[in-house]
Amino acid sequence: MNAYRGLAIIFGFYALGEFGSSVFNLSIPGSVLGMLFLLAALITGVVQLEWVENEAELFVKNMSVMFIPPGVGIILYISLLKSQLVPVVGALLVSFLVTLITTAKVVELLRGEGR
C-alpha cells in the first residue's frame, strides 16, 4: 500500500481543478471542479477506487478540524456582526425552516405519485 499514490491523485486533481477554474475564469471553486474531475475519472476507470479510497477517507473523516481556522476569522467581523444581527439570525432561521419543509414536501409528493 503506497499512500503517496492516493495523495498524488487527490492533490493532482485539486491542482487540475484550480487550474481549470482560473484558466477558464469560472465562478466554481477549483476544489469542486477537481472533485468532479476525480468522480469522472473513477466512473470511466481512469482511476481505480482502491488507489485513492484510504487517503480520501482520511481527508473526509477529518474535515471538521479544517473549519476552525477560517471560522476563527469571525473575530475580524465582530462589529459587522453586531450591526447585522437581525438579518443574519432572521435569514438563518427562516431559510432553515423553509428549505427543510419545501424539500421534504416536494420529494414526498413525488414519492406519493410514483406509487
Next chain:
Amino acid sequence: MNPYGIALTLIVFYVFSEVHARRKAFYTNPVLLSIATIAAFLWFGGFSYDSYMESAGILKFLLGPAVVSLAVPVYRGLDTIKAYWKEITAGITVGGIVAILSAFYTAEVLGGSSNVLLSIAPKSVTTAIAIGISEKIGGIPALTAVLVILTGILGNAVGPELLNVFRVRDRVARGLAMGVTSHGLGTARILLEDEIAGGVSGLAMALNGVFTALVLPYLIKVL
C-alpha cells in the same frame, strides 16, 4: 513559521472532541466550541488573527483536497443515486435553490448589507464547499463558515422533530430534506433514525454542494 496557531487548534479541538464523545449533543459541537474558544483567546489575549493563521492556515488549505476527496463517497453511492434519481434530482434542484433564495431575500428584507447577503446564501452547503463559494462570490468566508455550522446544528437539534410536526413520514423525503438543508450535521442525526434516510442524506449533502457551487455564482449575478 510560528507553530502556536496549529498547536492551539489541535489541542482545543482534541479536548472538545473528547467532550463530545462523552456527551453527544448539538450544544457540544466540537467545531463551534473550538472556534468560540480560540476566538475568545485571541480577542481577550490581544493576539492577532494573522499570527494565529501563520501556522493554522495549513489546516484551511487542506479543505481543498478534502473537497476533492468527496468524489469517493459520491462514487460509492452511485447505486443509491440511480435508485432514487428522480427524488434526488427534484429534492436538490428545488431545495438547493430555495435555500439560496430564502436566505438571500430574508436577509435583504431585514436590512442585511451586501457582504452579509453573499455570505449567507451558501449556508446550507457542506462547510468546505460553502467556504470556497463564499471566497469566489465576494462573501466573508469566516462568516459563512460560522453560519454553515449553525445551520447544521439547527438541523441536528430540531430537524427530525420539525419534519414530524409537518407530518413528513417518507424516509427518502426525510433524508433528502436533512441533507439538502443542514449538510453533515443533519446527516449525522438522521442516520441515527434510519439507514436509508442517512445514506440519501449524505449523498444529498455532497450533490447539493456541487449543485450550489455550479448555480449560485451565476444566480447571484441576476439577484
